[in-house]
Amino acid sequence: MPTPAKGPRLGGGAAHERLMLANLSAALFEHKRITTTLTKAKRLSPYAERLVTFAKRGDLSSRRRVLGLISNKGIVHELFTDIAKAVENRDGGYTRITKIGNRKGDNAPMAVIELVLEPVSAKQAVVKEATAAAVKAAPVEASVEEVVETEVVAEEAAAEVKASAEETK
Incomplete structure (x- = not known):
């Protein structure tokens, strides 16, 4: 495998990382919080926040851009209706990462990443x-x-x- 142009990837090539982030963000939008490794959570946070920003825009072009990344129409519908309405007054910071310790098997640092759906203040x-x-x-x-x-x-x-x-x- 050739060396990536801009730093290390999550376990594989650039295409694998894109697919992994799309699947993690789909799971995050479906369940509102997921447990993953700290590195994946840190990579997922800006990706998911960008998708939420598209959802807040709410137009057809934004919906099609998100559908190009997340193929499940049900999850995209939930993102554009429920999640976008819950964070409409928030300017950013739609996700929260909380460290929860290390995984038992390989001692990997684990974290919970969740959507921040509470009111701004x-x-x-x-x-x-x-x-x-x-x-x-x-x-x-x-x-x-x-x-x-x-x-x-x-x-x-x-x-x-x-x-x-x-x-x-």
Whole structure:
């Protein structure tokens, strides 16, 4: 086998690596998390994130590009409908790699790679829900005063954090 032009491949040639990454990404989109070696997980992460970016675009051209890589139409449909909707507010970082130790047989470092389908910031989502509930429950005049007070408190807290950061420098 000739030496690859741009660094080592995962166990074989460039075509074998492309097929392996396509199959791993199909399994990741089907099961939402898979266990594999750390090296394969690190190679899979940018590949899968690129496919999710195509899915977020959602047009016919993107669907055909993904279908050229993953041949299972059911998995591609799930990627474009379920997964793309779950990560539509996220700008990147659709996958998470967690090391889980070494494999018993050959002591290979193992990792779990999973899709990050949670909201971007859980804290911001809770604050939005609380603000919406407060606006619904309170009269209009009182809710406007509460929102103004909340903004003032938030600005003061931000100023304190900025001041403490400058003091530590």
